[in-house]
Amino acid sequence: MCLAIPGQIVELFPDQPNAALIDVVGVRRKVDLGLLQDDMPVRGDWVLIHVGFAMSKISEKDAIDQMRTLRMLGEAEAAMQEVEGYGLDHAENTKAS
C-alpha cells in the first residue's frame, strides 16, 4: 500500500480525461490520473502508482529501478496482485479469501 508501483501509460481516452491504461510488466489496467492534473502525462510516460492512482511522473530508468526495488523487497508479487485487482476485473479479487 505504501510502496509505489511503476507503470507505463499505453493509452489515453479522449472521453475520460482522468483515466489512462497503464502497463505494469505486461498487465494492463486503467488508473486514475487526477492527481497529476498539474502536469498531465502523455502516452509513453512512466508513472508511479499508489492504490490505483498515478502519483508522480518518473523516468523509464527510475521505473525499472522501482520494479527492481519491489522485487528486492519481496513485494513484486503483491504489487502485481494489486495491479491485477484494479478495476474489479477479476471477480475473485473482490472477495476476501
Add this chain to the structure above:
Amino acid sequence: MKFVDEFRDPEVITKTSEEIRRLADPNRHYRIMEVCGGHTHAIYRFGLKDLLPSNIELIHGPGCPVCVLPMGRIDDGLSIAQQPDVIFAAFGDMMRVPGTQGSPLEHKARGMDVRIVYSPSDALKLAQMSPEKHVMFFAIGFETTAPSTALTLVRAKAQSIHNFSVFCNHVTIIPAIRAILDSPDMRIDAFIGPGHVSTVIGCRPYEWIAKNENKPVAVSGFEPLDILQSIVMVLRQLKADEAKIENQYKRVVPWEGNHAALRAMADVFELRPYFEWRGLGFISQSALRIRESYAEWDAEQRFHVPGVRVTDPKAAQCGEVLKGVLKPHQCKLFGKECTPEHPIGALMVSSEGSCAAYFNYEHRKTAMVTSIASVA
C-alpha cells in the same frame, strides 16, 4: 551469496557501510528513527543492522498505517458493516487486523459482506455495481493514500453516487513525529524520512525538525543503498553539528511535493482536533476527517458509530514497540502467542509492521552477515 546478488552494487554497499563506521563517533550512541514502515521492512529484510556499527541504533517509527490504528476504530468500522445491506470494503492489509470480536476476515466467515479492493475508486465502482447495497470503504493510510480517497469522494459527489461512504482513518505523519519528539522517554538523534509520503507532501514540512528541534532528516528511498546513504547523510550532519533536510530520494521525491494531491486532500478533508494512535495516545490535529460539504459520503456522519475505546490486550506491548521503547522481540508475546499466522497485535499483521518484519527476517541475519563478509 543470494542476498548480495540481489543488491545493486555490493561493493558500493560495503564502501557505504565503511563510510558509516568512519563517521560514527565510537564514544557516542546514535538513535536514528526510520519513520516509514516500508523502511522498517527493508531494514529487516536486508539485515542492514549488521552493516552498521553497534553504536548506531535504528528505532522503528510509527509509519505503518495498519499498526497505528487503535482497535476501537476497527470495531467501529465493523459495527457499521453489521447493519443490513452494508458492504465492508478495504485494502487487503486490513483484512487480518484484529478487532475485539475478530478481524474483518473473521467477520466475513460469520456472514458479513467483506470485500478486498485495491483502490478506493474500485470501492466506488462496487457501489455502482451494487445499487441495492451500501458500500463503506474503510480508508487507512498516510498522505500516500489519502489523496486517492479524497479524489474518489470528489468523483462520488460529481457522479451523485449515494450508496457509498468512507470511514476515514487517514492520518498525517508530521504530528506523529512531533509527538515522538515531545515524548519524554524518547531520545532521537536523527530521522530517515518517509519516501512515498514525501512524494505528496514534499520535503518542506520536515523543516521544523531541523530548525526547531536541531535534528537532521534524510528523506530516503527503499533499497539497502538508499537507506545506508541516508544514514551517511544524517551522520555527516551530526558530525558537523548541523541540522537540515536532505533528499536522498530525489529521483522520486520533488522538494515541493504534489500540489494536485495536496489540493484534493484540502478540498475534501479537514484536520480532526485529535485522534487516537495506538501506542502514542491522542495526538492533536494528527488525522483527517471528511468536510461538511461531503457529509453525505462520511460513514461517521451517515451511520451511528459507537466510538468505543478499546485497550490493547494487556500482555501485548504494541504501544512500547511502536514508540521504539521496546524492540519487537522484547514483547512478552512475540513469537509465542503472537505470530504472523496468529497475530494478536497489528504490528504482526502488516508486512510494514516491525514485529512481522522482525519475525520474518531475523533468522536470515546469519546468512546475510556471512555473505557481506565474503564480498568485503
